[in-house]
Amino acid sequence: MQRFKPIHAALAAAAAAVALLLTSTLSMAQGRLGVGAQELGDPDYGVCRGVDARCYHDWGNFDASQGHKILLYTRTAGPRHANLGPALGMGLNPTLTASNVVQNAVVKLGADNGFQVDYTEDVSQLSSPAALFRYNAVAFFSTSRDTLDDAAQTSLRQYVRGGGGFVGIHNAFGTEYNWPWYEGLLGGANFYDHGPEQSGTVLTVNRKDTSTKDLPRTWTFTDEWYNLVPAPSRVRVLAEVDESTLAKGVAGNYHHPGHGDDHPVAWCQYYDGGRAWLTTLGHDAKDFTTDGSYPGAAEFQKLILGGIESAMGKKPFCK
Template sequence: MKKALFLALLAAGGTALAQVGNPGGAINDRLGNPDYGVCRGTDPRCFHAWPRAQVKQYRVLLYTRTAGPRHANLGTPLGPGLDPALAESNVVQREMLRIAQENGWAIDYTEDPAQMLNLSGYNAVIFISTSREALDDGGKTALRQYMRAGGGFVAVHNAFGTLYNWPYYEGLLGNANFFDHGPARDGDVVVVDGKDASTSTLPRRWRFHDEWYNLVPFPTQVRFLATIDEKSWDPAQDRREGDGPPPSGPSPPNLPPMSRYPSVVGRSPGHGTFHPVAWCQYYDGGKVWATTLGHDAKAFEKNGQPGAAEFQAMLVGAIKSVMGAAPFCT
């Protein structure tokens, strides 16, 4: 078997073979190369269980720097340093402070790349809707060394629109990256693995409002935890820029503007019959939990919108699992 795999790799020019048989059909089989040169997947042997000090209080670091588009729920850009003053518009940061307090965690927050050079004091590092080149070279090195020391990483929403040109980070996300999304709308999140610490308290199906990211590459070698049921949203809202003129009659609200010309190139990869929104994996010695959910400010607020309680419970369980306070990716 090993010899056959070696010969197949040689035939492919020494590059890793695409993973076939992905959920949702063959459309997902060749959306990227899943080999990032690290131990990754659901095998706990990929975790570096190094000796470490006993935890007296769990500490988490929230990073929300945007070097490109900025989600409204992040509010005005933060000042330099750790824990700068927050404005009323900084909903994500303020609500994460509340969530940390409710769970007895110490939390720091920052958008300053200089604060990302030493992560060793944190049990979990959380990226929420960061964008583009959010880390400099020193920060990239520190994040990689943090993961290799058995660190915990949580990626939320536009963390998938971040560091596109750093393959290590794409692998960290589970061999996945943001491609595009349709209009924000209501849909049903379906839990496909209810045994994880992040999903064990959730109903199997719950209503939520989000952008429902499409991903290229498609995540591979991960444990899928939740999906969006595409049949649960209004198909009339599937139109995008480049689709040509809309049909006659009343239009659904909040449609994107239509381009003058229909698109002549492929725009959306689709996900076949399986559109994941949350998963977990071991990566290069550390633990990673990722979700594409979290577009709206009200998703982070207490009683903010339908599904907010479920989303926040999932996020709390995720953070607990990557930092070792609950079983991980089981």
């Protein structure tokens, strides 16, 4: 039997460890070798992605002189968050009730800040790239499960490839689980589980970005604090939750142990030609209160406003 000399064996072991790290089969989670989720698969999702603006396709599909407009999509094919209210009728901009808190709030956010918001839960409104190119960004807010059909999947991908903006909020991370391209659009991340809804401290780790420049260094907020598998990679993390402030603990209902010192809740990236801005926050209807009665609501609204405006190209993106 061939035997390696000690130096050769050491080199071989080192090379194997590097290979495992590059393929993400060996985790460095929380600084502990071999501990954490095994985030398997192609880390690039077969596209140009990351924080390098050269990944963006500025192909002339949008005319800023015509103003700015987003499409808000809230269709659910699984669990439905209470802040979405009752399911919407067909077409664009169907009648809303007072219980459709998210839709009403985002429409008002646009009206107050100089951009138009169309909203829908009708998948046919996403059926062609031409339909989507009417919008500077598409926002998924707490969609769930397989909320797109084949035509809409193709349309969304072509839209993003043509320089479109994407905003994913809260349970956008619980959507289209079995579509690797969409997982990459989210930053190479997916919802796994969450612990009890509870108050915690958000750390604004990057205050240069449009979405975070007006936020304090720390702020109190209440959410479910999603645990993610995979966790986002090759993105610019904008905000994290300080897990030590979560009194009810970080372990999720499917026993995810939490993310330790690096638990991101908002980030951005360029992806497959487009811009993507993401946050796991946004569970509670009270997030949209404006009377100061709900801690963190004003900060959350500033966060998503900046995310939308930057994904649209209305303001600088992912700085």
